[in-house]
Amino acid sequence: MHSRLVILLGLIKYAWATRDRDLLDWCTRAYLFVKEKMSSPFGWVPESLDKGTDPGVSNLVYPLRDETCGISDMMQIAAFLADHGRPEERFTVGRYGANQLFAHQLIDFTPFARLIGDNTGRVDTPQTSYRNMPERCLGAFTAGTYPNELTVDLRSFGGPEHHIDAAGCCGPAGIKALCVLWREAVQRKQDSLHINLWVSLENDDVSVRCEEPVAGQLHVQVKQPCEELVVHVPDYIKDAAELAVDRKYVLKERELHLGRMRGGENVTVTYPLVERTNVEWIAGEEFQVRWRGGRVVGVWPPAKGCATYWWRQCQPPR
Numbered sequence: 001m002h003s004r005l006v007i008l009l010g011l012i013k014y015a016w017a018t019r020d021r022d023l024l025d026w027c028t029r030a031y032l033f034v035k036e037k038m039s040s041p042f043g044w045v046p047e048s049l050d051k052g053t054d055p056g057v058s059n060l061v062y063p064l065r066d067e068t069c070g071i072s073d074m075m076q077i078a079a080f081l082a083d084h085g086r087p088e089e090r091f092t093v094g095r096y097g098a099n100q101l102f103a104h105q106l107i108d109f110t111p112f113a114r115l116i117g118d119n120t121g122r123v124d125t126p127q128t129s130y131r132n133m134p135e136r137c138l139g140a141f142t143a144g145t146y147p148n149e150l151t152v153d154l155r156s157f158g159g160p161e162h163h164i165d166a167a168g169c170c171g172p173a174g175i176k177a178l179c180v181l182w183r184e185a186v187q188r189k190q191d192s193l194h195i196n197l198w199v200s201l202e203n204d205d206v207s208v209r210c211e212e213p214v215a216g217q218l219h220v221q222v223k224q225p226c227e228e229l230v231v232h233v234p235d236y237i238k239d240a241a242e243l244a245v246d247r248k249y250v251l252k253e254r255e256l257h258l259g260r261m262r263g264g265e266n267v268t269v270t271y272p273l274v275e276r277t278n279v280e281w282i283a284g285e286e287f288q289v290r291w292r293g294g295r296v297v298g299v300w301p302p303a304k305g306c307a308t309y310w311w312r313q314c315q316p317p318r
């Protein structure tokens with residue numbers, strides 16, 4: 001999938017640069033097909049298209065997994081479309097970023113401890129490293145998960161049943177996706193500052209803290225003055241009238257216009273954090289996906305190796 005999506009991203013940019021409307025429409029339809037028919041709403045993007053063997057290559061069984069590369073491609077396409085006439089696609093960047101992209105980054109090996117083999121006494125070679133691998137892989141991005149499972153089954157390749165796959169391609173792809181998420185989340189347009197996506201981040205202009213999935217609160221501290229602070233209400237909040245804001249604002253469609261802000265001023269938005277369990281068909285299989293606001297907190301059936309969203313632990317749906 002990655003090899004196709006990265007070409008699609010290039011084609012979209014080419015179509016825009018050459019004002020080729022037909023090509024742009026075709027590319028947009030291809031992107032929407034991958035998003036709506038093949039991927040999950042939280043950003044699981046299939047890497048291989050079919051389960052089963054690839055007789056042209058070998059008799060190995062290729063597991064239907066995703067890769068950070070594909071997530072990153074989709075986020076880059078969504079961001080380009082959002083910045084060129086389809087602003088609603090910015091929410092795709094936020095939903096993929098705050099869920100499956102974050103899940104892919106290896107920042108804590110605690111749940112994998114029982115899956116990591118004993119390498120005591122083994123010596124690193126030019127081809128293979130054994131020592132302190134968890135510590136040396138911190139921050140890497142995985143190159144294979146199932147919708148409910150962070151490890152992949154590589155038994156048909158002679159590997160383990162629960163394999164943590166941190167590939168060289170997915171590390172830089174993950175960093176690029178984080179960069180896209182940060183760039184789309186907060187944008188300064190002339191004198192106005194826009195909070196487009198509700199994710200925690202800090203840059204020269206602003207410090208944003210989103211309390212999801214623990215609480216329905218967004219804290220914004222403006223660092224550099226602006227003539228107008230605009231907070232865009234995410235698509236998962238159905239009624240913008242349910243928001244409580246601790247300073248004067250004007251609601252224009254789904255934007256909170258908060259007027260002039262001085263450096264150091266704060267605003268907090270409080271809202272009901274809606275919980276729901278959606279039944280989703282992903283890659284031909286049924287999953288129950290538990291959401292709290294815009295964050296996935298669990299996917300069922302349960303994982304055998306390590307749950308994708310173990311770091312947002314939640315009880316199974318009743």
Ligand SMILES: [Zn+2]
Binds near residue numbers: 068069070167171
């Ligand atoms: Zn990759």
